[in-house]
Structure formats: structure tokens, C-alpha cells
Amino acid sequence: xxxxxxxxxxxxxxxxxxxxxxxxxxxxxxxxxxxxxxxxxxxxxxxxxxxxxxxxxxxxxxxxxxxxxxxxxxxxxxxxxxxxxxxxxxxxxxxxxxxxxxxxxxxxxxxxxxxxxxxxxxxxxxxxxxxxxxxxxxxxxxxxxxxxxxxxxxxxxxxxxxxxxxxxxxxxxxxxxxxxxxxxxxxxxxxxxxxxxxxxxxxxxxxxxxxxxxxxxxxxxxxxxxxxxxxxxxxxxxxxxxxxxxxxxxxxxxxxxxxxxxxxxxxxxxxxxxxxxx
Amino acid sequence: xxxxxxxxxxxxxxxxxxxxxxxxxxxxxxxxxxxxxxxxxxxxxxxxxxxxxxxxxxxxxxxxxxxxxxxxxxxxxxxxxxxxxxxxxxxxxxxxxxxxxxxxxxxxxxxxxxxxxxxxxxxxxxxxxxxxxxxxxxxxxxxxxxxxxxxxxxxxxxxxxxxxxxxxxxxxxxxxxxxxxxxxxxxxxxxxxxxxxxxxxxxxxxxxxxxxxxxxxxxxxxxxxxxxxxxxxxxxxxxxxxxxxxxxxxxxxxxxxxxxxxxxxxxxxxxxxxxxxxxxxxxxxxxxxxxxxxxxxxxxxxxxxxxxxxxxxxxxxxxxxxxxxxxxxxxxxxxxxxxxxxxxxxxxxxxxxxxxxxxxxxxxxxxxxxxxxxxxxxxxxxxxxxxxxxx
Numbered sequence: 001x002x003x004x005x006x007x008x009x010x011x012x013x014x015x016x017x018x019x020x021x022x023x024x025x026x027x028x029x030x031x032x033x034x035x036x037x038x039x040x041x042x043x044x045x046x047x048x049x050x051x052x053x054x055x056x057x058x059x060x061x062x063x064x065x066x067x068x069x070x071x072x073x074x075x076x077x078x079x080x081x082x083x084x085x086x087x088x089x090x091x092x093x094x095x096x097x098x099x100x101x102x103x104x105x106x107x108x109x110x111x112x113x114x115x116x117x118x119x120x121x122x123x124x125x126x127x128x129x130x131x132x133x134x135x136x137x138x139x140x141x142x143x144x145x146x147x148x149x150x151x152x153x154x155x156x157x158x159x160x161x162x163x164x165x166x167x168x169x170x171x172x173x174x175x176x177x178x179x180x181x182x183x184x185x186x187x188x189x190x191x192x193x194x195x196x197x198x199x200x201x202x203x204x205x206x207x208x209x210x211x212x213x214x215x216x217x218x219x220x221x222x223x224x225x226x227x228x229x230x231x232x233x234x235x236x237x238x239x240x241x242x243x244x245x246x247x248x249x250x251x252x253x254x255x256x257x258x259x260x261x262x263x264x265x266x267x268x269x270x271x272x273x274x275x276x277x278x
Numbered sequence: 279x280x281x282x283x284x285x286x287x288x289x290x291x292x293x294x295x296x297x298x299x300x301x302x303x304x305x306x307x308x309x310x311x312x313x314x315x316x317x318x319x320x321x322x323x324x325x326x327x328x329x330x331x332x333x334x335x336x337x338x339x340x341x342x343x344x345x346x347x348x349x350x351x352x353x354x355x356x357x358x359x360x361x362x363x364x365x366x367x368x369x370x371x372x373x374x375x376x377x378x379x380x381x382x383x384x385x386x387x388x389x390x391x392x393x394x395x396x397x398x399x400x401x402x403x404x405x406x407x408x409x410x411x412x413x414x415x416x417x418x419x420x421x422x423x424x425x426x427x428x429x430x431x432x433x434x435x436x437x438x439x440x441x442x443x444x445x446x447x448x449x450x451x452x453x454x455x456x457x458x459x460x461x462x463x464x465x466x467x468x469x470x471x472x473x474x475x476x477x478x479x480x481x482x483x484x485x486x487x488x489x490x491x492x493x494x495x496x497x498x499x500x501x502x503x504x505x506x507x508x509x510x511x512x513x514x515x516x517x518x519x520x521x522x523x524x525x526x527x528x529x530x531x532x533x534x535x536x537x538x539x540x541x542x543x544x545x546x547x548x549x550x551x552x553x554x555x556x557x558x559x560x561x562x563x564x565x566x567x568x569x570x571x572x573x574x575x576x577x578x579x580x581x582x583x584x585x586x587x588x589x590x591x592x593x594x595x596x597x598x599x600x601x602x603x604x605x606x607x608x609x610x611x612x613x614x615x616x617x618x619x620x621x622x623x624x625x626x627x628x629x630x631x632x633x634x635x636x637x638x639x640x641x642x643x644x645x646x647x648x649x650x651x652x653x654x655x656x657x658x659x660x661x662x663x664x665x666x667x668x669x
Contacts, residue, residue, distance in 0.1 A: 011497070012533060042518050047356070058522050058533055063515040065359060066524035066534075068382050071352040074344065078353030079515065081340050082314050083360035086516045107345040260340065267336045 004031040007041065009061050016055055018126075020206075020214025022173035022199025026120050027056050029176055029197070030089070033183035044087045047076040049101060051093035052126040052201075062089075070100030073108045076115050084257040087116070087187065094121040095133040098154050102134070105156075109163035112191045113256040118183070119156060119194070122201035130204025137241075141208045156196050161249045166191025168248040170228075172198040174221035175245060182247065191255045198243055294471050299463040300325040300367075302434045303393060304333065305472055306441025307365055310481055313339035314362035316353035318346055318372060321405040322461040323395040326367040347372035351379040351392065358383075358390045359523060361514035363445060363481060367393035370412050371402065374419065380454050381420030382525045384548065387501070387510055389448035389483070391441075395459040396578075398655050407655030408461035408579055413633040416456045417607050423545065425552035427559060428456035428607040432581040434468035440604070442475045447559065449481035451551055452509050458606060460629070462579025462657055484511040486519060499530035508551040552608065560610035566592055566599030569620030572667065573645075574600045575638050576627040580658050584627045587663035598667070609637050621645045627663055629653060 008031075017023050034044070044062045048054040050069035057064035063086070067075045072090045080088045097105050097119045108115060124142050125131045132142040132149050135156065139148040161168045167189040169182035179197055186193035200206060200217035211217050221243060228246030231239055297305070304326055307315075315334060317327040327343065334341040340357070344350040347368055354364040368376060373394040383390055396412045398404035412419075416428040427447050431437040441457060448455040486498070500521040501510045513519040526534035527541045535541065552559070566588050576584035581602045588600045601617060603610050618624065624647040626635040632649050639647040650666040652658050 041520060043516055045515055055534075058524070061520055063520055064522045065356070065515075066522070066526065067352065067355075068378055068525060071348060071379065074349035074352035075356035077342070077344070077349070078314070078316055078356030078358075078362075078364070079360045080356075081342055081353070082357035082362045082364075083516055086360070103345050104349055107349070260335070264335050264338055268338075271336060 018203040020202040025173040037187040048091040049096040053093040053120040073104040089116040094135040098134040106163040109165040111256040124205045167193035170196040172221040302438040306438040310442040310445035314357040314364040316350040323367040347375035351376040365391040377419040383454040384424035387452040395464040404655040410629040426607040430458040435470040445481040502530040556608040560605045562610035562613040570599035571597040573621040586660035
């Protein structure tokens with residue numbers, strides 16, 4: 001394995017993430033995946049929204065863009081459409097991607113634009129000190145669900161798959177090797193490639209729900225994780241509370257910027273023909 | 279190094295054509311080198327998106343209809359960072375939705391153009407009827423203080439010219455520039471000559487000199503401003519300079535900071551770069567008597583009615599002139615001061631509850647300022663203005 005610290009802006013360290021936070025593990029996994037995929041730093045852009053995850057691009061030595069809350073995919077769509085030569089990786093938090101940015105998420109998947117979308121799901125809004133998000137499990141305690149969350153969470157992997165993405169996978173910060181593999185596949189995949197990384201937030205979500213420190217939360221992921229193939233054999237009752245991990249979709253779907261390139265080529269040929277025929 | 283982007287984009291024929299304001303806006307944007315548009319359907323601006331959906335891919339540019347107004351401005355900023363000459367177009371409700379990201383473009387110094395064709399508001403209002411209620415939204419719509427340049431044409435021909443200028447100013451000052459239209463200007467048809475812009479009218483993107491040694495590229499202070507103009511030379515993404523862009527208050531390398539000195543200097547510079555050139559940017563057209571006892575102030579669609587009213591009143595013996603701001607922000611204060619000194623009466627004609635009035639009243643010390651306004655979806659007629667002035 002080569003030295004992944006070459007992808008870090010070392011002068012920006014130390015980072016602002018809390019002790020025990022899972023986001024550092026995701027960042028580490030992402031850099032290993034980038035290294036395996038052999039990306040050119042000058043030709044790679046990392047775009048983020050707002051939140052704990054949003055601060056990560058500043059530490060990474062690529063073309064980096066820290067946008068507004070929820071809008072990372074919309075910024076990335078403009079950049080990728082104008083510059084298809086760039087690999088564009090989008091880092092989002094669970095609130096960022098599924099609440100304020102939910103519309104952009106389903107439409108980026110529907111267009112199947114060639115972006116790598118990574119959702120760091122720590123089940124709450126960490127940056128604003130632990131409010132519930134659309135991915136907070138029912139009954140969980142957060143600062144805005146002090147009596148237990150009465151809403152049901154999204155299953156983002158199902159949602160993004162249904163919306164039309166090329167590639168959909170989920171892993172956790174415990175299952176680092178599969179997380180690296182999924183991220184590498186997502187980078188190499190043509191089309192909208194989505195990876196949800198279930199991550200621990202010991203500072204807020206863990207503390208409020210008495211789940212222990214970072215290491216104990218990681219242990220929990222190990223216990224709760226069920227592979228997607230095995231999950232299919234379980235009854236809804238047995239699946240309750242589990243984290244379904246694995247690959248949900250890996251398919252060939254026409255990609256948006258390629259189709260746009262084809263449109264330009266088709267119109268050029270048509271116009272050239274029209275001129276020739278004059 | 280200044281890179282001319284629009285040179286090959288000029289219309290190749292210079293002849294008189296009959297065009298709608300929205301069409302002229304498209305022609306001007308293309309002449310300026312527009313190669314990216316993201317938008318969302320909204321009346322009365324939709325023709326701009328429709329025309330660009332047809333025109334842009336034919337010339338290798340990109341058009342995308344995004345899922346909402348917020349996504350449209352976000353995609354425009356993303357493309358602009360990749361090097362695009364980018365634009366979005368909307369109307370009042372969509373302009374409101376875009377405000378947060380317009381602030382981002384101001385903070386991150388990303389050049390782009392936002393067209394707002396005004397209709398009656400607040401809220402959904404009267405979608406197909408004209409109003410001028412977004413003047414203050416253009417100035418103050420996004421939170422915090424930010425530099426603003428907003429142009430407001432009063433004819434189809436001027437829409438073409440100002441669309442070009444909007445891009446040139448956006449690139450020169452590295453900021454989002456607002457092109458205000460209204461339903462009257464957007465939809466009226468006039469004869470216009472599409473004169474290709476001269477070299478010095480075209481937008482030029484500021485680019486870092488390729489002098490920096492290879493090893494130093496990823497730590498280059500991309501937000502260090504040019505000493506004279508106070509504008510940085512940001513490179514495009516993916517051209518060998520790896521840097522960070524954020525909406526957070528940042529240092530010269532683009533990284534977030536809470537250093538009070540750096541923060542204060544950044545916020546000062548962002549406003550200063552426009553203030554430095556405001557007398558040159560801020561333009562007005564004055565027609566009629568000079569000096570004039572009565573000064574009529576009107577912009578955009580309603581300036582056409584005001585023009586007719588002023589001509590009628592001059593024929594009737596009035597000492598009267600029309601002061602028409604072409605640049606709404608910054609307001610052409612210098613031009614105003616040079617004409618208002620002799621005025622005994624000022625009448626602001628506008629299709630809102632007194633937004634331009636507020637500005638003019640503040641800048642007028644001696645003469646009384648009166649408001650001749652109407653917000654009912656009807657363009658104010660010359661007759662209404664004449665009878666208001668005659669009293």
C-alpha cells in the first residue's frame with residue numbers, strides 16, 4: 001500500500017473532528033480508495049456541503065469546494081457537466097444529503113450523472129450539537145427528540161437505487177475493508193455512485209443514547225451489521241434494528257454527461273451536414 | 279494573464295432583427311461567451327432557458343434544467359469554478375430562493391450572471407404581469423454585507439448590450455452580477471442590431487500567471503488580491519492549481535479562519551473592490567432639459583412611459599428631464615448629484631411601493647421627492663405620469 005498522506009494538506013492538520021468520531025475513518029478509507037483507483041490529484045474535485053463532513057475537503061489535497069448546506073450535489077452537477085474530465089467526489093452528512101439536500105440527491109441519481117456521492121451517516125446533526133436527522137432511527141434520543149424520535153428514518157440505499165443510480169452500497173466504519181472496496185468501485189463506476197458510510201458520533205448521538213465511546217459504538221456496528229444477501233432471508237421482525245450492508249446496485253445505466261456529449265456530437269454532425277448541403 | 283473567452287462567440291451577422299427582451303438577453307449572453315446555463319422554469323423568464331436549451335449544445339455549451347431554483351444557481355457556481363461563463367435566469371420567487379447561494383458566489387468570488395425578470399409580488403403575485411419589486415432584493419436579498427452590481431435595461435437593444443456588460447463586470451470584479459429585467463422588457467419586441475462586442479467589451483477571466491514553480495502550486499494564495507483592483511486571480515479547477523473554496527470566512531489561501539484581522543480585511547475588500555470603481559460602473563442616462571426644474575427618475579420598463587411623459591411635458595413648456603439609472607446598484611450617485619442641484623422637484627416613477635424612491639430621497643437634500651407609483655399588474659402609462667406631474 002502506498003503512502004496516502006500525500007493526499008493530505010498536512011499544514012491544515014490537526015482536523016476539527018472530535019475524538020472517536022467516525023468521519024476520520026471514512027476519510028482514511030476514501031483516500032485509500034482514491035489511491036487504489038489511481039486518481040490524478042489535479043483532475044479530482046472533492047465537494048462538500050455543511051456539517052462535520054463538510055469540513056473534510058479542506059484537509060484533502062485536491063480541487064476542493066465547501067458549498068452551502070445541502071447543495072453539494074447541485075454544485076457538483078454544474079462542475080461535472082461543464083468539466084467531464086474531472087472526477088468529482090461529493091462528501092455529505094446525513095442531514096445534509098437526506099433532509100435539506102434530499103431533492104438534489106434523488107435528482108442526481110435520476111440523471112445518473114457521473115459523481116461519487118458519499119454520505120457519512122452518523123444519525124444526527126453533529127456540527128449543530130446533535131439534532132435528529134431523517135436517518136435517526138425511531139425512538140433515539142437527540143437534542144430535538146428529547147422524548148425519543150417519533151419519525152421513521154429513510155433507507156437511503158433503497159431510495160437512491162429506486163431513483164436510478166448506477167451503483168449503491170453501504171458499509172460502516174467498523175467494516176473498513178468493504179468500505180474501501182465500495183468507494184473504489186464507486187470511483188471507477190460510470191454514473192451516479194452512492195456509498196453510505198454508517199459512522200459513529202460518540203460526542204452527541206452516542207452520549208445521548210448511552211452507546212458508549214467511539215470504540216464501543218464500532219463494536220455495535222459489528223454486532224448489528226447484516227449482509228444485504230442475508231438480510232433478504234430475514235423476516236421484517238428479524239431485520240429490525242439491523243444495519244444492512246453490502247452492494248445494493250451495480251448496473252449499467254446511461255450516464256448523463258456522456259449523453260450530453262453525444263447530443264453535442266449529433267447536433268454538430270447535423271449542422272455540418274446542413275452546411276455541406278447548402 | 280487575461281483570457282478572452284467570448285472572442286469566437288460573437289454573432290457573425292450584424293443586421294437589424296425583431297427581438298423580445300428575453301431573446302436579446304440570450305443573444306447578449308452568447309455574444310459574451312456564455313457556455314453554461316442552469317435554470318428552472320418560471321414566468322416571465324422561461325424563454326431564456328428555452329432558447330438556451332436549443333442554442334447551447336449546438337455550439338458545444340452546456341444547458342441543464344435543474345430540479346429547483348437553488349440547484350440552478352448552485353450548478354452555475356460549480357460550472358463557473360470549472361471555468362464556465364455561466365448564467366441562470368429567474369423571476370422574483372426564484373430570485374428569493376437563489377439568495378443564499380448568490381451570497382456564496384460573492385463570498386467565494388465566483389463570477390456568474392443572474393437574470394431576474396421581475397413580476398408582481400410578494401409571493402406568487404401576478405406571474406405574467408410587470409412590477410419592479412426586486413430592486414432591494416437585488417441589493418440586500420442575501421444575508422450579510424456583500425458587494426452588488428445590478429444592471430437594469432430599458433429597451434431590447436440595451437438588454438443585449440447590458441447582458442454582455444454583466445459578464446464583463448462579473449469577470450472583472452469576480453462576483454455574481456444581477457441583470458434586472460421586468461415583464462415589460464422581457465416580453466416586448468423591438469428592432470435591434472446585434473452588434474458584435476468589441477474586444478474591450480468582452481469578459482476576461484483573471485488567471486494566475488503560470489510562473490509559480492510546480493511544487494508550490496498546491497499552497498498558492500489564490501485569494502491574494504491584485505493590489506490595484508482588490509480582486510484575486512483565482513484559477514479554474516482542474517488546471518494544475520489545487521486550492522480550497524469555501525463560503526466560510528477565509529484567508530488568502532482560501533482556508534477557513536477566525537482570525538479577526540484577516541476576517542475584517544476580507545469583508546472590507548469584498549465591498550471595497552466595487553466601491554473603488556463605482557463611479558465608472560454606475561451609469562445613468564439623462565434626457566430632456568438641462569438644467570431641469572423637475573427631475574423624473576425611472577428605470578426599466580416604466581422608464582419608457584416616463585420618457586414619453588417627459589417629452590409631452592417639455593412640449594407643454596415644462597422644464598423637465600428624465601434621469602434613468604442603468605446601473606441600479608451601485609446607484610449612479612455622482613450623475614445624480616450633478617443634476618439634482620438645480621432641481622426644484624423630484625418625481626420617482628416606479629412599479630413598487632417606493633424602493634428607488636428610498637434611494638433617491640436619501641440622496642436628495644433640497645428638493646422635495648414625490649412617489650408616482652402603482653402596483654396592480656399594469657404598466658404606468660405616460661398619461662398617468664403627466665397628470666401626476668401636472669397635479
